[in-house]
Amino acid sequence: MKISIPVDNNSMESNVCASFGRAPFFLVYDTETKEAAFVENTAASGTGGAGIRAAQIIADQGVSALLTPRCGQNAADVFRSADIKLYRTNTDSLKDNIEAFIKGELPLLEDFHAGFHGRNRGM
Amino acid sequence: MPDFMEETAECNMKIAVLSGKGGTGKTLVSVNLAAVAGHSTYIDCDVEEPNGHLFFKPAIAREELITVKIPQVDEKQCVGCRACVHFCNYNALAYVNNRLIIFDDVCHSCGGCVLVCPESALSESDKAIGKIEIGVAGEVNVYTGILNTGEATGIPIINRLLEEGSAEGRVPIFIDCPPGSACIVMESIKDADYCVLVAEPTLFGAHNLNMVYELVKLFDKPTGVVLNKCMNEKNPVEEFCLDKSLEILGRIPFDHELASLNSNAEIVVNKNEKYRELFSDLLETIVDRVERESASHEPNRVHEATAGDQERHRVELEQVCGEKVYGKVTADDQEDHRMELEQVCGEKVYGKVIADDQEGHNAEQEKASGINDFDEPDEHCIEREGANSEQGYASNEMEGGAE
Ligand code: SF4
Ligand code: SF4
Numbered sequence A: 001m002k003i004s005i006p007v008d009n010n011s012m013e014s015n016v017c018a019s020f021g022r023a024p025f026f027l028v029y030d031t032e033t034k035e036a037a038f039v040e041n042t043a044a045s046g047t048g049g050a051g052i053r054a055a056q057i058i059a060d061q062g063v064s065a066l067l068t069p070r071c072g073q074n075a076a077d078v079f080r081s082a083d084i085k086l087y088r089t090n091t092d093s094l095k096d097n098i099e100a101f102i103k104g105e106l107p108l109l110e111d112f113h114a115g116f117h118g119r120n121r122g123m
Numbered sequence B: 001m002p003d004f005m006e007e008t009a010e011c012n013m014k015i016a017v018l019s020g021k022g023g024t025g026k027t028l029v030s031v032n033l034a035a036v037a038g039h040s041t042y043i044d045c046d047v048e049e050p051n052g053h054l055f056f057k058p059a060i061a062r063e064e065l066i067t068v069k070i071p072q073v074d075e076k077q078c079v080g081c082r083a084c085v086h087f088c089n090y091n092a093l094a095y096v097n098n099r100l101i102i103f104d105d106v107c108h109s110c111g112g113c114v115l116v117c118p119e120s121a122l123s124e125s126d127k128a129i130g131k132i133e134i135g136v137a138g139e140v141n142v143y144t145g146i147l148n149t150g151e152a153t154g155i156p157i158i159n160r161l162l163e164e165g166s167a168e169g170r171v172p173i174f175i176d177c178p179p180g181s182a183c184i185v186m187e188s189i190k191d192a193d194y195c196v197l198v199a200e201p202t203l204f205g206a207h208n209l210n211m212v213y214e215l216v217k218l219f220d221k222p223t224g225v226v227l228n229k230c231m232n233e234k235n236p237v238e239e240f241c242l243d244k245s246l247e248i249l250g251r252i253p254f255d256h257e258l259a260s261l262n263s264n265a266e267i268v269v270n271k272n273e274k275y276r277e278l279f280s281d282l283l284e285t286i287v288d289r290v291e292r293e294s295a296s297h298e299p300n301r302v303h304e305a306t307a308g309d310q311e312r313h314r315v316e317l318e319q320v321c322g323e324k325v326y327g328k329v330t331a332d333d334q335e336d337h338r339m340e341l342e343q344v345c346g347e348k349v350y351g352k353v354i355a356d357d358q359e360g361h362n363a364e365q366e367k368a369s370g371i372n373d374f375d376e377p378d379e380h381c382i383e384r385e386g387a388n389s390e391q392g393y394a395s396n397e398m399e400g401g402a403e
Helices: A050-060 A073-081 A094-102 B026-037 B052-056 B083-087 B112-116 B155-167 B183-189 B203-218 B236-243 B256-263 B273-296 B307-321 B331-345 B355-360 B362-369
Strands: A002-007 A025-030 A036-040 A065-068 A085-088 B014-018 B040-044 B059-073 B093-096 B099-102 B122-137 B140-147 B173-176 B194-199 B223-230 B247-253
Touching: A002 A094, A025 A050, A050 A073, A050 B093, A065 A094, A073 A085, A073 B093, A073 B099, B014 B026, B014 B183, B014 B203, B026 B040, B026 B052, B026 B173, B026 B194, B026 B223, B026 B273, B040 B052, B040 B155, B052 B122, B052 B140, B059 B099, B059 B155, B083 B093, B083 B112, B112 B122, B122 B155, B140 B155, B155 B173, B155 B183, B183 B203, B194 B203, B194 B273, B203 B223, B203 B236, B223 B236, B223 B273, B236 B247, B247 B273
Parallel strands: A002 A065, A065 A085, B014 B173, B014 B194, B040 B140, B040 B173, B194 B223, B223 B247
Antiparallel strands: A002 A025, A025 A036, B059 B122, B093 B099, B122 B140
Protein backbone atom coordinates (compact mmCIF):
# COMPACT_ATOMS: atom_id res chain seq x y z
CA MET A 1 0.00 0.00 0.00
CA LYS A 2 1.31 3.43 -0.89
CA ILE A 3 1.09 6.16 1.72
CA SER A 4 2.21 9.77 1.86
CA ILE A 5 3.44 12.03 4.69
CA PRO A 6 4.33 15.75 4.67
CA VAL A 7 7.99 16.14 5.73
CA ASP A 8 10.46 18.91 6.50
CA ASN A 9 13.37 17.39 4.50
CA ASN A 10 13.79 14.87 1.73
CA SER A 11 15.28 12.19 3.96
CA MET A 12 13.95 9.32 6.04
CA GLU A 13 15.50 11.03 9.09
CA SER A 14 13.22 14.02 8.59
CA ASN A 15 10.46 15.06 10.94
CA VAL A 16 6.82 15.12 9.97
CA CYS A 17 6.02 18.65 8.82
CA ALA A 18 3.60 20.51 11.08
CA SER A 19 1.83 22.03 8.08
CA PHE A 20 0.29 19.99 5.31
CA GLY A 21 -0.24 22.49 2.48
CA ARG A 22 3.05 24.27 3.13
CA ALA A 23 5.23 21.19 3.67
CA PRO A 24 8.34 21.40 1.44
CA PHE A 25 8.22 17.68 0.53
CA PHE A 26 5.94 14.71 0.65
CA LEU A 27 7.28 11.25 1.31
CA VAL A 28 5.62 8.64 -0.87
CA TYR A 29 6.24 5.28 0.78
CA ASP A 30 5.29 1.79 -0.25
CA THR A 31 4.62 -0.28 2.90
CA GLU A 32 5.20 -3.56 1.05
CA THR A 33 8.32 -2.86 -0.99
CA LYS A 34 9.66 -0.24 1.49
CA GLU A 35 10.38 1.96 -1.49
CA ALA A 36 10.57 5.65 -0.60
CA ALA A 37 10.39 8.67 -2.88
CA PHE A 38 10.25 12.34 -2.04
CA VAL A 39 8.01 14.60 -4.06
CA GLU A 40 8.53 18.32 -3.96
CA ASN A 41 5.48 20.30 -2.92
CA THR A 42 5.24 22.96 -5.59
CA ALA A 43 2.21 24.40 -3.80
CA ALA A 44 4.33 25.37 -0.79
CA SER A 45 5.36 28.70 -2.20
CA GLY A 46 2.23 29.47 -4.17
CA THR A 47 -0.55 31.95 -3.57
CA GLY A 48 -3.76 30.80 -1.98
CA GLY A 49 -5.34 27.38 -2.02
CA ALA A 50 -2.05 25.65 -1.16
CA GLY A 51 -3.93 22.81 0.49
CA ILE A 52 -5.93 22.08 -2.65
CA ARG A 53 -2.89 21.98 -4.92
CA ALA A 54 -0.93 19.91 -2.41
CA ALA A 55 -3.81 17.45 -2.25
CA GLN A 56 -3.81 17.27 -6.05
CA ILE A 57 -0.08 16.44 -6.03
CA ILE A 58 -0.62 13.63 -3.52
CA ALA A 59 -3.67 12.28 -5.33
CA ASP A 60 -1.59 12.11 -8.51
CA GLN A 61 0.90 9.81 -6.74
CA GLY A 62 -1.78 7.14 -6.47
CA VAL A 63 -1.48 6.75 -2.70
CA SER A 64 -4.22 5.23 -0.56
CA ALA A 65 -3.53 7.08 2.69
CA LEU A 66 -2.07 10.33 3.99
CA LEU A 67 -0.53 10.58 7.45
CA THR A 68 -0.60 14.19 8.64
CA PRO A 69 -0.93 16.20 11.85
CA ARG A 70 -3.67 18.35 10.31
CA CYS A 71 -5.52 19.10 7.12
CA GLY A 72 -7.77 21.86 5.81
CA GLN A 73 -11.36 21.30 4.80
CA ASN A 74 -10.76 21.97 1.10
CA ALA A 75 -7.86 19.54 0.90
CA ALA A 76 -9.95 16.99 2.79
CA ASP A 77 -12.63 17.35 0.10
CA VAL A 78 -10.05 16.53 -2.58
CA PHE A 79 -8.90 13.47 -0.63
CA ARG A 80 -12.46 12.28 -0.16
CA SER A 81 -13.07 12.49 -3.92
CA ALA A 82 -9.81 10.65 -4.53
CA ASP A 83 -10.65 7.91 -1.98
CA ILE A 84 -7.56 8.70 0.07
CA LYS A 85 -7.90 8.02 3.79
CA LEU A 86 -6.46 10.49 6.31
CA TYR A 87 -4.68 9.43 9.51
CA ARG A 88 -3.46 11.63 12.33
CA THR A 89 0.27 11.43 13.09
CA ASN A 90 1.08 11.08 16.77
CA THR A 91 4.73 12.12 17.06
CA ASP A 92 7.19 14.22 15.07
CA SER A 93 9.20 11.22 13.98
CA LEU A 94 8.61 10.07 10.43
CA LYS A 95 9.75 6.50 11.09
CA ASP A 96 7.68 6.08 14.26
CA ASN A 97 4.57 7.18 12.41
CA ILE A 98 5.15 4.74 9.56
CA GLU A 99 5.57 1.93 12.09
CA ALA A 100 2.50 2.98 14.02
CA PHE A 101 0.50 3.14 10.80
CA ILE A 102 1.59 -0.36 9.76
CA LYS A 103 0.56 -1.67 13.19
CA GLY A 104 -2.81 0.03 12.75
CA GLU A 105 -2.22 2.36 15.68
CA LEU A 106 -2.88 5.71 14.01
CA PRO A 107 -6.38 7.16 14.41
CA LEU A 108 -8.32 8.53 11.45
CA LEU A 109 -8.11 12.32 11.08
CA GLU A 110 -11.66 13.58 11.24
CA ASP A 111 -11.57 17.25 12.16
CA PHE A 112 -10.44 19.72 9.54
CA HIS A 113 -9.65 23.36 9.99
CA ALA A 114 -11.57 26.02 8.13
CA GLY A 115 -10.77 26.68 4.50
CA PHE A 116 -8.67 29.35 2.98
CA HIS A 117 -10.65 32.25 4.36
CA GLY A 118 -12.11 31.27 7.66
CA ARG A 119 -14.07 33.99 9.33
CA ASN A 120 -11.43 36.41 10.37
CA ARG A 121 -12.74 39.75 11.47
CA GLY A 122 -9.25 40.89 12.26
CA MET A 123 -9.66 40.50 15.96
CA MET B 1 -30.06 70.17 9.43
CA PRO B 2 -27.83 72.06 11.88
CA ASP B 3 -26.81 75.53 10.67
CA PHE B 4 -23.15 74.80 10.36
CA MET B 5 -23.92 72.07 7.85
CA GLU B 6 -25.64 74.36 5.41
CA GLU B 7 -22.68 75.85 3.63
CA THR B 8 -20.76 72.62 3.77
CA ALA B 9 -23.41 70.29 2.47
CA GLU B 10 -21.97 70.64 -1.01
CA CYS B 11 -18.50 69.44 -0.22
CA ASN B 12 -17.62 65.79 -0.44
CA MET B 13 -17.81 64.38 3.02
CA LYS B 14 -17.34 60.69 3.68
CA ILE B 15 -16.81 59.90 7.32
CA ALA B 16 -15.85 56.36 8.29
CA VAL B 17 -16.59 55.22 11.82
CA LEU B 18 -14.41 52.37 13.06
CA SER B 19 -13.60 50.38 16.16
CA GLY B 20 -11.15 47.66 17.12
CA LYS B 21 -13.91 45.36 18.26
CA GLY B 22 -17.68 45.09 18.22
CA GLY B 23 -19.76 46.56 21.03
CA THR B 24 -17.64 49.66 21.49
CA GLY B 25 -20.23 52.19 20.32
CA LYS B 26 -19.42 52.40 16.61
CA THR B 27 -23.03 52.01 15.56
CA LEU B 28 -24.24 54.36 18.30
CA VAL B 29 -21.91 57.05 16.99
CA SER B 30 -22.52 56.61 13.28
CA VAL B 31 -26.31 56.27 13.58
CA ASN B 32 -26.66 59.31 15.83
CA LEU B 33 -24.30 61.43 13.76
CA ALA B 34 -26.33 60.66 10.65
CA ALA B 35 -29.58 61.38 12.51
CA VAL B 36 -28.36 64.70 13.87
CA ALA B 37 -26.98 65.71 10.47
CA GLY B 38 -30.48 65.32 9.06
CA HIS B 39 -30.06 65.27 5.30
CA SER B 40 -27.42 62.52 5.16
CA THR B 41 -26.46 58.99 4.14
CA TYR B 42 -25.80 56.11 6.47
CA ILE B 43 -23.98 53.08 4.99
CA ASP B 44 -23.74 49.95 7.09
CA CYS B 45 -20.63 48.10 5.93
CA ASP B 46 -20.65 45.74 8.91
CA VAL B 47 -22.04 43.13 6.54
CA GLU B 48 -21.70 40.23 8.93
CA GLU B 49 -23.81 41.93 11.58
CA PRO B 50 -25.54 44.99 10.20
CA ASN B 51 -27.37 46.70 13.07
CA GLY B 52 -27.91 50.27 11.88
CA HIS B 53 -31.22 49.45 10.21
CA LEU B 54 -32.59 48.32 13.58
CA PHE B 55 -32.26 51.93 14.74
CA PHE B 56 -33.42 53.68 11.59
CA LYS B 57 -36.17 51.19 10.74
CA PRO B 58 -36.04 52.45 7.16
CA ALA B 59 -38.74 51.85 4.59
CA ILE B 60 -36.94 49.58 2.11
CA ALA B 61 -37.15 51.03 -1.37
CA ARG B 62 -34.94 48.57 -3.18
CA GLU B 63 -32.98 45.37 -2.71
CA GLU B 64 -30.16 44.09 -4.86
CA LEU B 65 -28.61 40.64 -4.81
CA ILE B 66 -24.83 40.67 -4.91
CA THR B 67 -23.33 37.87 -6.94
CA VAL B 68 -19.92 36.71 -8.04
CA LYS B 69 -19.07 34.61 -11.11
CA ILE B 70 -18.08 31.01 -10.42
CA PRO B 71 -17.22 28.44 -13.09
CA GLN B 72 -19.32 25.33 -13.50
CA VAL B 73 -18.33 22.22 -15.43
CA ASP B 74 -20.30 20.18 -17.89
CA GLU B 75 -18.91 16.76 -17.00
CA LYS B 76 -20.01 15.24 -20.30
CA GLN B 77 -17.75 17.64 -22.20
CA CYS B 78 -14.76 17.57 -19.85
CA VAL B 79 -11.95 15.32 -21.11
CA GLY B 80 -9.71 15.74 -18.09
CA CYS B 81 -6.92 17.62 -19.82
CA ARG B 82 -6.42 19.75 -16.69
CA ALA B 83 -5.67 22.90 -18.63
CA CYS B 84 -8.01 24.75 -16.25
CA VAL B 85 -6.36 23.28 -13.14
CA HIS B 86 -2.93 24.41 -14.30
CA PHE B 87 -4.22 27.80 -15.27
CA CYS B 88 -5.92 28.69 -12.02
CA ASN B 89 -3.56 30.89 -10.03
CA TYR B 90 -5.59 30.47 -6.90
CA ASN B 91 -5.75 26.67 -6.91
CA ALA B 92 -9.51 26.74 -6.87
CA LEU B 93 -9.67 23.67 -9.12
CA ALA B 94 -8.58 20.06 -8.65
CA TYR B 95 -8.98 17.04 -10.92
CA VAL B 96 -9.16 13.68 -9.16
CA ASN B 97 -10.88 10.40 -9.88
CA ASN B 98 -11.85 11.63 -13.35
CA ARG B 99 -13.78 14.56 -11.94
CA LEU B 100 -13.16 18.27 -11.79
CA ILE B 101 -13.74 19.80 -8.34
CA ILE B 102 -14.42 23.53 -8.10
CA PHE B 103 -13.84 25.35 -4.82
CA ASP B 104 -16.21 28.30 -4.89
CA ASP B 105 -14.78 29.91 -1.81
CA VAL B 106 -11.25 29.97 -3.23
CA CYS B 107 -12.22 31.08 -6.75
CA HIS B 108 -11.44 34.73 -7.49
CA SER B 109 -13.90 34.95 -10.37
CA CYS B 110 -11.18 35.77 -12.90
CA GLY B 111 -12.91 33.81 -15.68
CA GLY B 112 -9.60 32.41 -16.98
CA CYS B 113 -10.44 28.73 -16.69
CA VAL B 114 -13.51 29.22 -18.87
CA LEU B 115 -11.30 30.76 -21.56
CA VAL B 116 -8.56 28.13 -21.51
CA CYS B 117 -10.77 25.03 -21.57
CA PRO B 118 -10.24 23.53 -25.05
CA GLU B 119 -13.51 21.60 -24.84
CA SER B 120 -15.71 24.52 -23.76
CA ALA B 121 -16.73 22.40 -20.82
CA LEU B 122 -16.70 25.33 -18.41
CA SER B 123 -19.18 28.17 -18.18
CA GLU B 124 -19.76 30.94 -15.67
CA SER B 125 -22.66 31.01 -13.29
CA ASP B 126 -23.72 33.59 -10.75
CA LYS B 127 -23.43 32.78 -7.12
CA ALA B 128 -25.22 35.06 -4.65
CA ILE B 129 -23.12 35.98 -1.64
CA GLY B 130 -25.54 38.45 -0.04
CA LYS B 131 -27.52 41.58 -0.77
CA ILE B 132 -27.81 45.28 -0.21
CA GLU B 133 -30.94 47.06 0.99
CA ILE B 134 -31.61 50.67 0.20
CA GLY B 135 -34.13 52.44 2.39
CA VAL B 136 -35.22 55.82 3.69
CA ALA B 137 -35.75 56.94 7.27
CA GLY B 138 -36.87 60.57 7.35
CA GLU B 139 -34.09 62.57 5.74
CA VAL B 140 -31.53 59.82 6.07
CA ASN B 141 -30.84 57.40 3.23
CA VAL B 142 -29.97 54.06 4.76
CA TYR B 143 -27.81 51.51 2.90
CA THR B 144 -27.39 48.10 4.46
CA GLY B 145 -25.11 45.29 3.32
CA ILE B 146 -25.87 41.72 4.31
CA LEU B 147 -23.42 38.87 3.74
CA ASN B 148 -24.79 35.33 3.63
CA THR B 149 -23.44 33.17 6.43
CA GLY B 150 -20.42 31.11 5.46
CA GLU B 151 -19.41 33.26 2.50
CA ALA B 152 -15.73 33.96 2.24
CA THR B 153 -15.78 37.71 1.84
CA GLY B 154 -18.18 40.63 1.96
CA ILE B 155 -15.91 42.88 -0.05
CA PRO B 156 -18.03 42.80 -3.26
CA ILE B 157 -21.00 43.84 -1.15
CA ILE B 158 -19.09 46.71 0.41
CA ASN B 159 -17.90 47.96 -2.96
CA ARG B 160 -21.44 47.98 -4.28
CA LEU B 161 -22.75 49.67 -1.13
CA LEU B 162 -20.18 52.44 -1.31
CA GLU B 163 -20.86 52.93 -4.99
CA GLU B 164 -24.64 53.13 -4.48
CA GLY B 165 -24.41 55.16 -1.31
CA SER B 166 -22.17 57.79 -2.88
CA ALA B 167 -24.14 57.98 -6.13
CA GLU B 168 -26.97 60.05 -4.78
CA GLY B 169 -24.64 62.57 -3.19
CA ARG B 170 -26.67 63.02 -0.03
CA VAL B 171 -23.79 64.21 2.17
CA PRO B 172 -22.43 63.85 4.73
CA ILE B 173 -22.01 60.10 4.30
CA PHE B 174 -21.40 58.03 7.41
CA ILE B 175 -19.78 54.65 6.86
CA ASP B 176 -20.34 52.23 9.72
CA CYS B 177 -17.33 49.93 9.21
CA PRO B 178 -16.89 46.30 10.21
CA PRO B 179 -15.06 46.00 13.53
CA GLY B 180 -11.40 45.07 13.64
CA SER B 181 -8.69 45.74 11.10
CA ALA B 182 -9.06 43.05 8.42
CA CYS B 183 -9.03 43.63 4.65
CA ILE B 184 -12.74 44.28 4.66
CA VAL B 185 -12.21 47.30 6.91
CA MET B 186 -9.60 48.61 4.51
CA GLU B 187 -12.13 48.37 1.69
CA SER B 188 -14.68 50.25 3.76
CA ILE B 189 -12.42 53.22 4.47
CA LYS B 190 -10.52 53.47 1.21
CA ASP B 191 -12.57 56.41 -0.07
CA ALA B 192 -13.25 58.02 3.30
CA ASP B 193 -12.22 61.63 3.87
CA TYR B 194 -12.03 61.22 7.60
CA CYS B 195 -11.90 58.36 10.10
CA VAL B 196 -13.59 58.49 13.47
CA LEU B 197 -12.27 55.85 15.85
CA VAL B 198 -14.51 54.87 18.73
CA ALA B 199 -12.95 53.48 21.89
CA GLU B 200 -13.87 52.48 25.41
CA PRO B 201 -11.88 54.01 28.27
CA THR B 202 -10.16 50.84 29.39
CA LEU B 203 -6.78 49.24 28.90
CA PHE B 204 -8.33 46.75 26.52
CA GLY B 205 -10.02 49.64 24.75
CA ALA B 206 -6.61 51.24 24.25
CA HIS B 207 -5.27 48.00 22.80
CA ASN B 208 -8.17 47.77 20.34
CA LEU B 209 -7.81 51.41 19.47
CA ASN B 210 -4.16 50.88 18.67
CA MET B 211 -4.97 48.10 16.19
CA VAL B 212 -7.39 50.17 14.22
CA TYR B 213 -5.21 53.26 14.52
CA GLU B 214 -2.40 51.36 12.83
CA LEU B 215 -4.77 50.56 10.00
CA VAL B 216 -5.93 54.11 9.28
CA LYS B 217 -2.34 55.29 9.52
CA LEU B 218 -1.47 52.98 6.62
CA PHE B 219 -4.07 54.78 4.56
CA ASP B 220 -2.85 58.18 5.54
CA LYS B 221 -6.32 59.24 6.61
CA PRO B 222 -7.04 62.16 8.90
CA THR B 223 -8.36 60.74 12.11
CA GLY B 224 -9.87 61.57 15.47
CA VAL B 225 -11.13 59.64 18.46
CA VAL B 226 -14.48 59.50 20.20
CA LEU B 227 -14.44 58.10 23.72
CA ASN B 228 -17.50 56.16 24.78
CA LYS B 229 -18.69 55.17 28.24
CA CYS B 230 -16.57 57.83 29.91
CA MET B 231 -16.45 58.08 33.68
CA ASN B 232 -14.59 60.59 35.80
CA GLU B 233 -11.55 58.46 36.13
CA LYS B 234 -8.11 58.21 34.74
CA ASN B 235 -8.43 56.75 31.29
CA PRO B 236 -5.76 54.70 29.48
CA VAL B 237 -7.24 55.70 26.13
CA GLU B 238 -6.74 59.40 26.88
CA GLU B 239 -3.09 58.64 27.59
CA PHE B 240 -2.81 56.69 24.36
CA CYS B 241 -4.26 59.58 22.38
CA LEU B 242 -1.95 62.04 24.06
CA ASP B 243 0.99 59.81 23.32
CA LYS B 244 0.08 59.53 19.62
CA SER B 245 -1.02 63.18 19.31
CA LEU B 246 -4.46 61.96 18.42
CA GLU B 247 -7.27 64.40 18.75
CA ILE B 248 -10.19 63.46 21.00
CA LEU B 249 -13.20 64.74 19.13
CA GLY B 250 -15.72 64.08 21.83
CA ARG B 251 -16.63 62.12 24.92
CA ILE B 252 -19.85 60.21 25.44
CA PRO B 253 -20.54 59.81 29.15
CA PHE B 254 -21.39 56.55 30.81
CA ASP B 255 -25.09 57.12 31.26
CA HIS B 256 -27.81 54.66 32.12
CA GLU B 257 -30.51 56.43 30.16
CA LEU B 258 -28.41 56.57 27.02
CA ALA B 259 -27.42 52.93 27.43
CA SER B 260 -30.97 51.74 27.81
CA LEU B 261 -32.28 53.84 24.92
CA ASN B 262 -29.49 52.54 22.74
CA SER B 263 -30.02 48.94 23.70
CA ASN B 264 -33.69 49.36 22.81
CA ALA B 265 -32.54 50.36 19.32
CA GLU B 266 -33.64 53.98 19.80
CA ILE B 267 -31.81 56.84 18.15
CA VAL B 268 -30.83 58.76 21.27
CA VAL B 269 -30.68 62.20 19.64
CA ASN B 270 -34.40 61.90 18.90
CA LYS B 271 -35.23 61.07 22.49
CA ASN B 272 -33.43 63.62 24.61
CA GLU B 273 -32.23 67.15 23.86
CA LYS B 274 -29.01 66.68 25.82
CA TYR B 275 -27.94 63.83 23.55
CA ARG B 276 -28.91 65.86 20.50
CA GLU B 277 -26.57 68.57 21.74
CA LEU B 278 -23.80 66.08 22.43
CA PHE B 279 -23.90 64.59 18.93
CA SER B 280 -24.50 67.93 17.27
CA ASP B 281 -21.31 69.25 18.89
CA LEU B 282 -19.47 66.13 17.82
CA LEU B 283 -20.71 66.49 14.26
CA GLU B 284 -19.69 70.13 14.19
CA THR B 285 -16.17 69.22 15.31
CA ILE B 286 -15.87 66.45 12.73
CA VAL B 287 -17.19 68.60 9.88
CA ASP B 288 -14.71 71.29 10.83
CA ARG B 289 -11.80 68.80 10.77
CA VAL B 290 -12.83 67.35 7.42
CA GLU B 291 -13.00 70.83 5.92
CA ARG B 292 -9.66 71.79 7.34
CA GLU B 293 -8.17 68.64 5.87
CA SER B 294 -9.66 69.13 2.43
CA ALA B 295 -8.50 72.75 2.44
CA SER B 296 -4.93 71.90 3.40
CA HIS B 297 -4.44 68.78 1.29
CA GLU B 298 -4.60 68.16 -2.35
CA PRO B 299 -5.84 64.62 -2.65
CA ASN B 300 -2.57 62.75 -2.77
CA ARG B 301 -3.68 59.53 -4.31
CA VAL B 302 -5.01 60.17 -7.77
CA HIS B 303 -3.60 57.14 -9.43
CA GLU B 304 -5.56 55.83 -12.35
CA ALA B 305 -3.93 52.53 -13.12
CA THR B 306 -4.16 50.99 -16.56
CA ALA B 307 -6.01 47.72 -16.84
CA GLY B 308 -2.71 45.84 -16.84
CA ASP B 309 -1.33 47.65 -13.79
CA GLN B 310 -4.59 47.15 -12.15
CA GLU B 311 -4.61 43.40 -12.49
CA ARG B 312 -1.00 43.16 -11.41
CA HIS B 313 -1.64 45.15 -8.28
CA ARG B 314 -4.67 43.13 -7.50
CA VAL B 315 -2.76 39.89 -7.67
CA GLU B 316 0.01 41.34 -5.53
CA LEU B 317 -2.40 42.62 -2.97
CA GLU B 318 -4.27 39.36 -2.84
CA GLN B 319 -1.03 37.54 -2.29
CA VAL B 320 -0.31 39.76 0.66
CA CYS B 321 -3.64 39.60 2.35
CA GLY B 322 -4.60 36.09 1.30
CA GLU B 323 -8.09 37.16 0.41
CA LYS B 324 -9.97 38.15 -2.66
CA VAL B 325 -9.57 41.78 -3.55
CA TYR B 326 -12.20 43.57 -5.56
CA GLY B 327 -12.44 47.04 -6.97
CA LYS B 328 -9.57 49.24 -7.99
CA VAL B 329 -6.12 48.50 -6.69
CA THR B 330 -3.22 50.90 -7.01
CA ALA B 331 0.53 50.76 -6.58
CA ASP B 332 -0.03 52.59 -3.32
CA ASP B 333 -1.96 49.71 -1.92
CA GLN B 334 0.95 47.44 -2.56
CA GLU B 335 3.26 49.98 -0.99
CA ASP B 336 1.07 50.00 2.08
CA HIS B 337 1.60 46.30 2.52
CA ARG B 338 5.32 46.72 2.25
CA MET B 339 5.22 49.24 5.07
CA GLU B 340 3.15 46.92 7.09
CA LEU B 341 5.56 44.08 6.62
CA GLU B 342 8.46 46.30 7.51
CA GLN B 343 6.68 47.33 10.64
CA VAL B 344 6.19 43.75 11.62
CA CYS B 345 9.67 42.51 10.94
CA GLY B 346 11.51 45.69 11.82
CA GLU B 347 13.68 45.73 8.74
CA LYS B 348 13.58 47.01 5.20
CA VAL B 349 11.68 44.96 2.69
CA TYR B 350 12.59 45.18 -0.99
CA GLY B 351 10.96 43.84 -4.09
CA LYS B 352 7.48 42.48 -4.28
CA VAL B 353 5.75 41.71 -1.07
CA ILE B 354 3.99 38.37 -1.03
CA ALA B 355 1.90 36.48 1.44
CA ASP B 356 4.71 34.08 2.29
CA ASP B 357 6.89 36.91 3.45
CA GLN B 358 4.23 37.87 5.78
CA GLU B 359 3.69 34.31 6.86
CA GLY B 360 7.26 34.10 7.99
CA HIS B 361 6.42 36.70 10.52
CA ASN B 362 3.22 35.18 11.65
CA ALA B 363 4.48 33.70 14.86
CA GLU B 364 6.01 36.99 15.73
CA GLN B 365 2.85 38.87 15.02
CA GLU B 366 0.73 36.49 16.94
CA LYS B 367 2.98 36.78 19.92
CA ALA B 368 2.85 40.51 19.74
CA SER B 369 -0.85 40.85 19.18
CA GLY B 370 -2.09 37.86 21.12
CA ILE B 371 -4.28 36.90 18.23
CA ASN B 372 -4.64 33.36 17.07
CA ASP B 373 -4.04 32.91 13.43
CA PHE B 374 -5.18 30.10 11.24
CA ASP B 375 -3.24 26.95 10.76
CA GLU B 376 -2.48 27.50 7.13
CA PRO B 377 -0.02 30.25 6.60
CA ASP B 378 -1.76 32.12 3.88
CA GLU B 379 -4.97 32.59 5.68
CA HIS B 380 -4.54 35.66 7.67
CA CYS B 381 -5.51 39.02 6.53
CA ILE B 382 -3.53 41.68 8.11
CA GLU B 383 -2.46 42.32 11.61
CA ARG B 384 -0.31 45.21 12.37
CA GLU B 385 1.72 45.61 15.43
CA GLY B 386 4.31 48.10 16.41
CA ALA B 387 4.02 50.44 13.49
CA ASN B 388 6.19 53.42 13.87
CA SER B 389 4.75 56.00 11.58
CA GLU B 390 5.14 59.58 12.54
CA GLN B 391 1.73 60.73 11.47
CA GLY B 392 0.14 62.57 14.27
CA TYR B 393 -3.32 61.20 14.21
CA ALA B 394 -5.24 58.11 14.96
CA SER B 395 -8.73 57.00 15.19
CA ASN B 396 -10.90 55.32 17.68
CA GLU B 397 -14.06 53.42 17.24
CA MET B 398 -16.97 52.81 19.42
CA GLU B 399 -19.37 49.99 18.98
CA GLY B 400 -22.68 49.22 20.36
CA GLY B 401 -23.14 52.09 22.67
CA ALA B 402 -22.96 52.81 26.30
CA GLU B 403 -24.48 49.67 27.55
S1 SF4 C 1 -12.50 31.71 -12.50
FE1 SF4 C 1 -10.30 32.06 -12.21
S2 SF4 C 1 -10.03 31.83 -10.02
FE2 SF4 C 1 -12.00 30.93 -10.49
S3 SF4 C 1 -11.56 28.77 -10.82
FE3 SF4 C 1 -11.47 29.76 -12.83
S4 SF4 C 1 -9.30 30.26 -13.10
FE4 SF4 C 1 -9.59 29.83 -10.93
S1 SF4 D 1 -9.83 22.45 -19.24
FE1 SF4 D 1 -11.92 21.78 -19.75
S2 SF4 D 1 -11.67 19.72 -20.51
FE2 SF4 D 1 -9.75 20.24 -19.52
S3 SF4 D 1 -10.03 19.46 -17.42
FE3 SF4 D 1 -10.68 21.59 -17.39
S4 SF4 D 1 -12.87 21.48 -17.74
FE4 SF4 D 1 -12.05 19.51 -18.35
